[in-house]
Amino acid sequence: MTPNDARAPLPPDLVIAHTNDYSTACRLRDDGYEPIECAFGQHGSVLGRYALDHHGTESHREGVALRACRDLYGACRKDRRFVVTGTPDADAVLAIVALAGLVSKGALSETFYRLVDRQDVDPIGLDLFEVSGGPELAWFNQRPELHPTEAGFRRALADMVHLLTDGVPNAELDRTLASDRNRRKRAVEGIIALYGWSGVRQTPPGNPELSPVRRGVDVLAAPAAVLVVQSTVWGFDVWYRLAPVVVSYAQRQAKVTVGCPDKETAELLFGPGGLMAVWPLLGVGWGGRESVGGSPRGVRLALTDTEDTARSVLACLAERSVRGGESSQPGVGRERPSR
Numbered sequence: 080m081t082p083n084d085a086r087a088p089l090p091p092d093l094v095i096a097h098t099n100d101y102s103t104a105c106r107l108r109d110d111g112y113e114p115i116e117c118a119f120g121q122h123g124s125v126l127g128r129y130a131l132d133h134h135g136t137e138s139h140r141e142g143v144a145l146r147a148c149r150d151l152y153g154a155c156r157k158d159r160r161f162v163v164t165g166t167p168d169a170d171a172v173l174a175i176v177a178l179a180g181l182v183s184k185g186a187l188s189e190t191f192y193r194l195v196d197r198q199d200v201d202p203i204g205l206d207l208f209e210v211s212g213g214p215e216l217a218w219f220n221q222r223p224e225l226h227p228t229e230a231g232f233r234r235a236l237a238d239m240v241h242l243l244t245d246g247v248p249n250a251e252l253d254r255t256l257a258s259d260r261n262r263r264k265r266a267v268e269g270i271i272a273l274y275g276w277s278g279v280r281q282t283p284p285g286n287p288e289l290s291p292v293r294r295g296v297d298v299l300a301a302p303a304a305v306l307v308v309q310s311t312v313w314g315f316d317v318w319y320r321l322a323p324v325v326v327s328y329a330q331r332q333a334k335v336t337v338g339c340p341d342k343e344t345a346e347l348l349f350g351p352g353g354l355m356a357v358w359p360l361l362g363v364g365w366g367g368r369e370s371v372g373g374s375p376r377g378v379r380l381a382l383t384d385t386e387d388t389a390r391s392v393l394a395c396l397a398e399r400s401v402r403g404g405e406s407s408q409p410g411v412g413r414e415r416p417s418r
């Protein structure tokens with residue numbers, strides 16, 4: 080079955096330029112293309128007329144689909160040229176659909192675009208299969224051809240238009256749920272070790288999905304501190320139910336990632352700057368953001384290194400004694416001395 084063949088084609092004046100190059104994105108922007116989520120690491124963001132990015136230095140801005148659907152519907156209908164980078168995620172794709180007016184305004188429900196925004200900005204603890212519009216969004220996220228190319232974006236745009244105008248047949252939503260159940264199962268199978276706050280190894284619970292995702296001060300009630308996983312699937316929505324710090328090993332890239340559910344939680348556990356205080360302790364070249372990061376680019380690590388990383392993280396937690404029990408306001412007055 081090739082459902083896309085039966086769908087309405089994208090309009091001929093819609094131009095999608097995909098680039099991984101900062102100066103190319105700048106040049107296209109200067110030519111009148113509207114950049115959508117064009118963040119280029121240390122170069123920063125390429126912003127057009129509507130400043131449609133919310134990464135890095137632009138993280139104070141609201142998400143792009145939210146702004147495009149709510150405030151900017153049809154704003155680019157007369158000049159439908161866009162420059163993009165990276166993979167076609169739902170946020171960027173829905174933003175283009177709205178700006179270019181590829182569907183009627185009535186097809187853009189507030190429930191759906193707010194859900195796309197939430198999933199983009201803060202996905203941990205969100206179960207798409209329990210909210211309105213969620214199964215449809217999960218269907219989009221599972222499209223197999225969301226490649227970081229112009230063709231990938233065009234396919235994603237066609238899929239999004241299809242979702243918004245025709246809806247997704249129930250049989251396809253059923254397959255989406257089955258596939259997601261399988262992903263969660265594999266995420267659980269990837270669990271290697273669970274450590275309590277004192278560093279003692281624990282037996283992981285049989286069904287992690289019964290535990291809540293804890294964030295902010297609630298993490299101090301979590302029975303465990305650090306979870307070590309090795310998995311071929313994305314499983315942070317499952318793993319953060321077991322511990323507020325996840326150390327994961329990606330075998331294919333031979334890379335170790337350390338993450339917390341969000342910045343607030345990371346700062347509660349590790350002090351101001353969150354994991355920024357931890358990276359130097361893990362070795363040369365480790366780095367990332369306050370809530371997530373990992374081993375140096377180009378350095379191949381082994382699974383045993385993952386256990387060492389977990390030990391170092393546990394040592395940081397022990398030193399800060401965030402769960403010391405002598406204060407009802409954990410962390411206050413006990414910051415790491417700066418040096």
Ligand SMILES: [Mn+2]
Pocket residue numbers: 116133142143170171199
């Ligand atoms: Mn986004």
